[in-house]
Amino acid sequence: MRRSDFRGVHEDASAQWLKTREYDGCVDSESVTETWYRLSFEDAGCFMDDDEWIEHKIDLEHRVVNSWVKLITLEYRNTTTGEIRRSWSTSLRPYVQGYGCDGSTDLNIHAIANRLAEQQGLDYPSLMIRAYPSDFATTDDFSWLKDEVVLAETIIPREVDADLALRDLQEINNYTLATEFGIELHRVGAISTDWAEIRRTQEVLKEKIEGDVRDWFEMYSRTI
Numbered sequence: 668m669r670r671s672d673f674r675g676v677h678e679d680a681s682a683q684w685l686k687t688r689e690y691d692g693c694v695d696s697e698s699v700t701e702t703w704y705r706l707s708f709e710d711a712g713c714f715m716d717d718d719e720w721i722e723h724k725i726d727l728e729h730r731v732v733n734s735w736v737k738l739i740t741l742e743y744r745n746t747t748t749g750e751i752r753r754s755w756s757t758s759l760r761p762y763v764q765g766y767g768c769d770g771s772t773d774l775n776i777h778a779i780a781n782r783l784a785e786q787q788g789l790d791y792p793s794l795m796i797r798a799y800p801s802d803f804a805t806t807d808d809f810s811w812l813k814d815e816v817v818l819a820e821t822i823i824p825r826e827v828d829a830d831l832a833l834r835d836l837q838e839i840n841n842y843t844l845a846t847e848f849g850i851e852l853h854r855v856g857a858i859s860t861d862w863a864e865i866r867r868t869q870e871v872l873k874e875k876i877e878g879d880v881r882d883w884f885e886m887y888s889r890t891i
Contacts, residue, residue, distance in 0.1 A: 673740050673755045676714060683710065683738075686816045696747040703816070704738040711736040711757070735760050737820065739771050760820045765831045767838035774814065775821045776835045780848065781812040783827035787857050794851065798844040829857045 685703040692699045706714065740755045762775035777791075784791035792809040795802075811817075829852050836845040846869075849862030 673753055676738065676740070676755055685737075692743055694743075694745075696745055698744050698746055700742040700744070702740045704740075705760075706736040706738055708734075708736060711738075714738075733761070737771070762821045764822070764824060764828060764835065767835055772835075773839050774811070774817045776832075776839055777812055778814070778817050778821055779823055779827055780832050780836060782823050783829060783832045783852075783857075784848070786827060787829075787852060787855050789848075789851050789855070791848075794847050795844060798841070798847045830860070833858075 681704065683704045683706055685705050687700065687702045689698060689700050691697070737758045737760045738755065739757070741753065743752045743754075744750070756770050758769045758771045762772055764779050766772065768776075781791040784794070791812065792803070792807070795809075796805060796807075833845045833849050833852070836842075836848065846862055846866050849858065849860065850866065852858045853860060853862050
């Protein structure tokens with residue numbers, strides 16, 4: 668890691684390496700290399716050129732025991748053109764249920780939700796497949812839900828708060844998964860909210876909005 672590669676982050680931060688993972692990007696023909704580093708607040712102050720950010724994180728530090736800063740660098744490579752772009756982000760760790768989204772918490776939130784599902788006798792991977800059949804399949808390896816590095820940076824309560832777990836899923840825009848999970852949690856008596864009724868209401872509203880849009884286009888097309 669060099670300043671020219673990840674502007675604002677000193678190359679010495681790379682000595683605190685935690686994990687590297689690779690995956691396909693959201694853009695066609697793009698691969699992503701994501702690398703995690705664990706920094707003390709002192710290191711963060713030395714390695715990152717962002718005084719305002721450091722002050723904000725130091726304020727948060729006092730709220731969580733043994734807290735630290737997770738630095739994430741991202742390299743996006745176009746496998747067709749060879750073009751590379753880079754970015755980085757930071758998060759406070761350990762992750763605590765109820766934090767919601769801080770830009771890099773998907774894995775932590777899913778790890779907590781998976782633990783909740785286990786506590787309630789539910790199969791979380793099956794719920795993910797049901798919610799997003801185009802993204803997940805029964806043949807997928809879901810071992811990442813118990814990734815040791817992710818679990819080590821996540822505070823998972825002995826009894827996971829079901830309502831908080833659903834709210835955190837919504838925070839990372841996993842609304843469909845939150846709904847499917849909520850329905851099952853209500854079925855087993857873990858929560859009082861009737862998510863099946865919420866889904867029915869959402870479907871009615873969606874149909875009404877889509878109908879209003881169609882009516883508007885039809886009316887507009889007749890006036891031109």
